[in-house]
Amino acid sequence: MSEPSSAPLFACRDLYLDLGGREILRDIGFEIEPGEVLGIIGPNGAGKTSLLEILSGRYTPKSGEVFYNGRDINKLRLFERARLGIGRTYQTPVVCEDLTVGETFKAARQAYKPYLTRFDAEYAAALVHFTADEDTPCAQLKTFERRQLLLANILMKQPKLLLMDEPAAGLINSEIDQIDSILRMLSKEMNIAVVIVEHRIELLDTIADRVVVMDAGEIIAAGLLGDVVNSPQVRAAYFEHVE
Numbered sequence: 001m002s003e004p005s006s007a008p009l010f011a012c013r014d015l016y017l018d019l020g021g022r023e024i025l026r027d028i029g030f031e032i033e034p035g036e037v038l039g040i041i042g043p044n045g046a047g048k049t050s051l052l053e054i055l056s057g058r059y060t061p062k063s064g065e066v067f068y069n070g071r072d073i074n075k076l077r078l079f080e081r082a083r084l085g086i087g088r089t090y091q092t093p094v095v096c097e098d099l100t101v102g103e104t105f106k107a108a109r110q111a112y113k114p115y116l117t118r119f120d121a122e123y124a125a126a127l128v129h130f131t132a133d134e135d136t137p138c139a140q141l142k143t144f145e146r147r148q149l150l151l152a153n154i155l156m157k158q159p160k161l162l163l164m165d166e167p168a169a170g171l172i173n174s175e176i177d178q179i180d181s182i183l184r185m186l187s188k189e190m191n192i193a194v195v196i197v198e199h200r201i202e203l204l205d206t207i208a209d210r211v212v213v214m215d216a217g218e219i220i221a222a223g224l225l226g227d228v229v230n231s232p233q234v235r236a237a238y239f240e241h242v243e
Contacts, residue, residue: 007070009034009193010086010161015054015064017047017217024050025217028064034160035191037183039198039208039225043238046214048197049091052163055195056088057081068161083112087154091166093146095138101149102134108153116156124152128182144175151182162186164196168203176203183207201229213238 008031015028025047032038040048053059055066057078066074073081078088095104105121125131130148132141141149147167154162167183168176184207186192198204204211205225213221213228215237221228228234 007067008032009069010055010195011065011067012055013065013067015051015061015066017050017054017059017061019050023217025054025061028214028217028219030212030219030222032161032193032195034193035187036210037187037194037196037208039196039204039211040214041198041201041204041211041238042214045216047217048214049165051214052088052165052195052197056086056163082157085158085160086163087157087159087161088163089147089150089154089165089167091169093143093150095141095146095149097137097139099138100134101132101136101138101141104138104149105134105153105156108156120156121152124155125149127155127185128152129178143170144178147171147179155186159192161193162195164194164198166198167196168198168200176200179203180206201225 011031013029015025017025028051030038040051042048050059054061057076057080061074065072068081068084068086073084082088099107109116109121128148128151130145130152132145132149138146138149167179171179180203183194183196187194187207196204196208208225210223211225211228212219213234220237221231221234
C-alpha cells in the first residue's frame, strides 16, 4: 500500500497492540510534519511508551499502519528505521559506562556506512551544548550530560524525526530550560519533527505545537494544549490523577 506524494512526514493509523492477551493500544492515529512538535500526555499506564515502541520499531502492532515519507514501514525493525532518519531517546539515558565519551562518539560514527568524521561528532555535540572532554569516562557523566551525549549521537545521522520519551525526567529546572532551547532549535531551525512523551506540562506548553492525550490505550483528546487541558474528560483522566 502506498501513500500519495502529499503524505505527511510521519503518520500512524488504527494502531492496535495487545501483550499477553491484554489490550495496550486501540485505534491510535496521528500525523506530524517537518518542524512540528507533537506532545503526548496521559496518566501512567495510558500506553504512551508502548506507542513509541511501535513507532520506533521495537514492537509490532497487531494491526494498523505506520508511514514515513509516504512509505509503509510497519515491517521495518528499529535499526532500519534509524537508518531512514528516525531517532529515538529513552526515559532513562543509558550509556556504556565502560567507554569514554570519545569512544562512544566513535562507535556511533562507525555504526553503519557511510562512516562519519570527528567533525560530525563535534558539530552534533555543539548543537546540544555538550562540552565533556572526549577522555571523560561515561560512568562519570551526570543525567543531563548523558542525555546530551545520546542526543548528539543521534543528531550526527541527521534525522528527520525524533521520538523522545520524557527527556526532562531527572533534570533540574535550569537543565529543563536547556532542553527547551535545544528542542526549539531542532524543530524550528533544523526542521526536525519531534514526537515527545512528557509529564511536565510546563515544557510542552512552551514547545509543543499541539498535543495528543491518551488514557487506557486510547486517544481521548487532541489539539492545542490550552484547549485540551480544559476538557472535563482530560481533567478526569489525567490531571485529577496527578494533582
